[in-house]
Amino acid sequence: MQVPFFTHLRELERHGSVLMHAVEDCVHSSRLILGERVAALEQALAEQFCGVGAVGMASGTDALTLALRALSVGGGEVITVSNTCTPTVAAIRDAGATPVFVDVCEDTLQMNVDLLEQAITPQTKCIVPVHLFGNAVDMVRLMEIADAHQIPVVEDCAQSYGTMVHDAPTGSFGAISCFSFYPTKNLGGWGDGGLCVCREEQHVAALRALHQYGWDDASVAQSEGVNSRLDELQAAVLLAKRSFIEEDLARRRAIAAQYDEALQHASAEPVATTPGATHSYHLYVLRTPDRARAQARLREAGIGTAVHYAVPVHRMPAYAFLGYEPGSLPVTEQAADQILSLPIFPTLTDEEVSYVGEVLKSL
Numbered sequence: 001m002q003v004p005f006f007t008h009l010r011e012l013e014r015h016g017s018v019l020m021h022a023v024e025d026c027v028h029s030s031r032l033i034l035g036e037r038v039a040a041l042e043q044a045l046a047e048q049f050c051g052v053g054a055v056g057m058a059s060g061t062d063a064l065t066l067a068l069r070a071l072s073v074g075g076g077e078v079i080t081v082s083n084t085c086t087p088t089v090a091a092i093r094d095a096g097a098t099p100v101f102v103d104v105c106e107d108t109l110q111m112n113v114d115l116l117e118q119a120i121t122p123q124t125k126c127i128v129p130v131h132l133f134g135n136a137v138d139m140v141r142l143m144e145i146a147d148a149h150q151i152p153v154v155e156d157c158a159q160s161y162g163t164m165v166h167d168a169p170t171g172s173f174g175a176i177s178c179f180s181f182y183p184t185k186n187l188g189g190w191g192d193g194g195l196c197v198c199r200e201e202q203h204v205a206a207l208r209a210l211h212q213y214g215w216d217d218a219s220v221a222q223s224e225g226v227n228s229r230l231d232e233l234q235a236a237v238l239l240a241k242r243s244f245i246e247e248d249l250a251r252r253r254a255i256a257a258q259y260d261e262a263l264q265h266a267s268a269e270p271v272a273t274t275p276g277a278t279h280s281y282h283l284y285v286l287r288t289p290d291r292a293r294a295q296a297r298l299r300e301a302g303i304g305t306a307v308h309y310a311v312p313v314h315r316m317p318a319y320a321f322l323g324y325e326p327g328s329l330p331v332t333e334q335a336a337d338q339i340l341s342l343p344i345f346p347t348l349t350d351e352e353v354s355y356v357g358e359v360l361k362s363l
């Protein structure tokens with residue numbers, strides 16, 4: 001049996017008519033940029049994530065960059081993790097700040113909030129927790145620390161649409177929360193897209209200007225902006241997909257439960273879920289001391305895998321200038337050699353999931 005790591009094609013078989021109708025309606029409407037669909041998606045997500053407003057962006061990376069620009073982090077330090085996808089760090093640099101990395105928890109591989117306080121300096125302008133894999137950072141503790149130091153928080157929710165922590169959704173804690181609609185993400189579009197949810201009107205206004213040339217309502221630039229709009233077509237697809245997102249999330253969780261069960265009989269183990277969190281399984285990540293062997297075994301069995309991420313950002317050549325030596329983030333670095341992501345997307349069949357489970361038992 002061949003089990004792909006990811007494919008969006010089967011979703012078309014299952015939900016094709018709903019999705020194609022949404023696209024067709026959109027193409028026949030009068031506005032293709034910043035029309036009613038983008039507005040509807042912004043309103044829906046603002047409500048869902050307890051914001052006063054939301055602003056669609058051209059990508060998750062732009063959502064992070066412009067959120068950080070709206071908070072004027074330029075010239076300062078932004079605390080985040082190296083155990084993340086590169087764009088978290090690229091956005092901090094693009095906003096003119098210096099990333100400061102804290103290590104992650106040994107069991108969950110999420111930001112170790114106990115290390116935050118010692119990373120805070122008078123230059124700290126923002127904290128960017130990354131809810132990696134669809135798991136969650138301990139936001140209750142993080143917000144206590146951030147509030148005590150009056151440092152704003154930008155949540156990187158690119159991988160955590162649908163994740164809960166202590167009964168609140170990730171993305172409902174920080175000053176601004178950033179989402180990605182990259183096709184593999186839990187709520188994925190048919191191309192690039194992103195969005196910021198804001199807790200304060202002033203940030204909504206700042207982002208509306210920043211993402212469209214710095215314009216005010218009279219098309220006069222009051223600040224230096226960029227073009228980073230969410231397409232009306234992507235918003236149409238995303239609104240349609242939201243009609244079955246709860247089903248999709250439940251399916252991801254059911255697949256994860258089966259993998260968890262299978263791994264009880266294996267030498268590999270799942271990366272733990274943060275206490276109090278409800279994982280949304282954008283990725284299912286296991287940990288094994290002999291990754292090469294596990295990956296080869298799965299490959300021979302026809303099962304696609306991936307590594308998120310093989311090189312921590314602080315060890316990438318582009319970021320060598322930051323000066324993090326090997327061993328400076330030991331938990332992150334050790335995990336990078338041991339983690340392996342399994343296929344987990346809603347249209348995997350029961351047969352495929354059982355088959356992956358059988359192969360996992362032999363690891």
Ligand SMILES: *Cc1c(COP(=O)(O)O)cnc(C)c1O
Pocket residue numbers: 059060061062084085087088130156158159180181182192193194
């Ligand atoms: C996908 C991702 C992003 C960036 O999103 P794009 O839409 O690809 O620009 C940022 N942070 C994390 C953790 C991601 O996984």
